[in-house]
Amino acid sequence: MKIADLELNLKPFEPFFKFETAHTQTLLGHFIKSPVFGKKLKVHQIQLPDGDQMSVQTHIGKSQFIVVVFHGLGGTADSDYMHRTAIVADRLGHSVVLVEHRGVGKSKGFAQKPYHSGRGEDASAVSEYLRQTFPDKVQIFIGFSLSGSVLLNLLTERFGTHLPDYGIVVNAPIKLNHSSSMLQKGFSKFYDLRFYFMLKKMIKEQDSKVKLPLWGSTQLIDKLYTSQKSGFKDDQDYYKICSTYPYLKQIRVPTFVLTSEDDPFIVFKDYANAEWNEQTHRTFIKHGGHMGYVSRRKITPFDRRWLDHYINQVLHQISELHRV
Numbered sequence: 001m002k003i004a005d006l007e008l009n010l011k012p013f014e015p016f017f018k019f020e021t022a023h024t025q026t027l028l029g030h031f032i033k034s035p036v037f038g039k040k041l042k043v044h045q046i047q048l049p050d051g052d053q054m055s056v057q058t059h060i061g062k063s064q065f066i067v068v069v070f071h072g073l074g075g076t077a078d079s080d081y082m083h084r085t086a087i088v089a090d091r092l093g094h095s096v097v098l099v100e101h102r103g104v105g106k107s108k109g110f111a112q113k114p115y116h117s118g119r120g121e122d123a124s125a126v127s128e129y130l131r132q133t134f135p136d137k138v139q140i141f142i143g144f145s146l147s148g149s150v151l152l153n154l155l156t157e158r159f160g161t162h163l164p165d166y167g168i169v170v171n172a173p174i175k176l177n178h179s180s181s182m183l184q185k186g187f188s189k190f191y192d193l194r195f196y197f198m199l200k201k202m203i204k205e206q207d208s209k210v211k212l213p214l215w216g217s218t219q220l221i222d223k224l225y226t227s228q229k230s231g232f233k234d235d236q237d238y239y240k241i242c243s244t245y246p247y248l249k250q251i252r253v254p255t256f257v258l259t260s261e262d263d264p265f266i267v268f269k270d271y272a273n274a275e276w277n278e279q280t281h282r283t284f285i286k287h288g289g290h291m292g293y294v295s296r297r298k299i300t301p302f303d304r305r306w307l308d309h310y311i312n313q314v315l316h317q318i319s320e321l322h323r324v
Helices: 022-031 080-091 120-133 146-155 176-182 188-206 218-229 235-242 245-250 268-273 306-323
Strands: 042-047 053-059 065-070 095-100 138-144 166-170 255-260 280-285
Touching (some): 042 120, 065 080, 065 120, 080 306, 120 146, 138 146, 166 306, 176 218, 188 218, 218 235, 268 280
Parallel strands (some): 138 166, 255 280
């Protein structure tokens, strides 16, 4: 069966407010209280090909599946969507792995170079480590936002050689220059400024010699820091090389993709016009903002979190696929 033709058993999404905008969903998704994953996690450091390290936190379940979750820009293993996804996977008996990118959380102090949207080789290193440590587990990688781009760069086999068995990609930028431009428009400038301050603090903790302006943008950080530390000519070179839009037809691993038409960080036409192949299942929702998906109605046992319901249903579908 073609992955693209599968029908997920999803409940209809009804936005929390009738006067729905991209921003109400994005902000609700962030500010509504989320449950905390209460299981004990064991921390491991993974050696990366260039000598840096990154951390993963594991909780091993009884099923054959291991769900590996990657955070978005400015996130950590403690981000609310990371904990909620861990809860969804744990309820199904799956093992859980929460990944922290270079220089973030428990990875802090173990890396000289920054993480960015093109770091497919880092996700590859995680897959290789888990194959060696848990060789009998079926790997399901979930990438949120920026990490969705990281995961797509791995799944298209552009960066990295060790692939998971399944992928789930949520609100990933696929044309980085478009996403950078979107963050400069209207209310999105407030998100951009928040990202700037978060990234500036992280950079200063890694390298006190780096000088960044008091005020700025994520594009400025990409120009002055991320691109330079990662071997790109400049921000535009980074955006061009690490954008996955032209390569999505190369995906061979069964992959489930979710995004919303009103994501304030993404030009939805990029998703609509992209050349997807039969190994990708796409769910495009009219409203949902950036990783919001907060429903008017409660969806047991996920409260109003339609995103958690989506991930739960995809994990059920993957279980069915693997039985065939």
